[in-house]
Amino acid sequence: MEKRKRVLLAKPGLDAHDMGIKLIARALKDAGAEVVYGGIYVTPEEITKTAVEEDVDVLGLSFHSSTHLVEAPKIMRLLKEKGRDDLTVVVGGCIPLEDVSDLKKMGVQEVFGSGSSLDDIVDFMIKG
Template sequence: MVKKIRVLVAKPGLDGHDRGAKIVARALRDAGMEVVYTGLHQTAEQIVNTAIQEDVDVVGLSLLSGAHLTLFVDVARLLKEKDIHDVLIVGGGIIPQDDVPTLKKAGIAEVFGPGTPVDEIVSFIKKNVKR
């Protein structure tokens, strides 16, 4: 039995900046995880369906456009609607501190802003993965 943590790194919405997402994807790969990357401009439905087919343990959302209150929340809501409760959701990007409590209430376990050391993200995932 060789269990590996599988992570979906997804870019919802319209912004075209995925350097941060790629850095995180690479760091998670180097930490021994299997990382599925979606590429840019994904809808919440695409992200959730991909999370299901890929049977991931973690969904990591990256957004720099400011639409996180809509799009992150949509992903969390869709997962709940499909009765999926064992997937850890984390977010990153340009997220104002004031929005963090709302996101956490919606089911985003943690939000990582610019400058977060990647090791912190790796250890958060390892500690909080739900299965």
């Protein structure tokens, strides 16, 4: 049997719009993934530390206050320093389309902005 995917979900930045990421957490659990939920107001240091300690396969980040281009590069750099840039990083939330290519250039694998379906997000995280 295939190993269950371990997913870390977290919401960096100073806003607290966590309804979406919590719904994803529940849907992932329902779909059989192991979910580590990092919560709100998490710093890049906290996120990457948890990602290493929990030995996760996927990292999902949610942004709603326009800080994705400030926080995501820090997280990607720290992952690299910790030797975990093999992680599948997925970004979601309120993301303008023109920022998607910048995020992908940094190594973010997929971006799920407004209007994404929950099933697509869960499928991507579990199947990669």
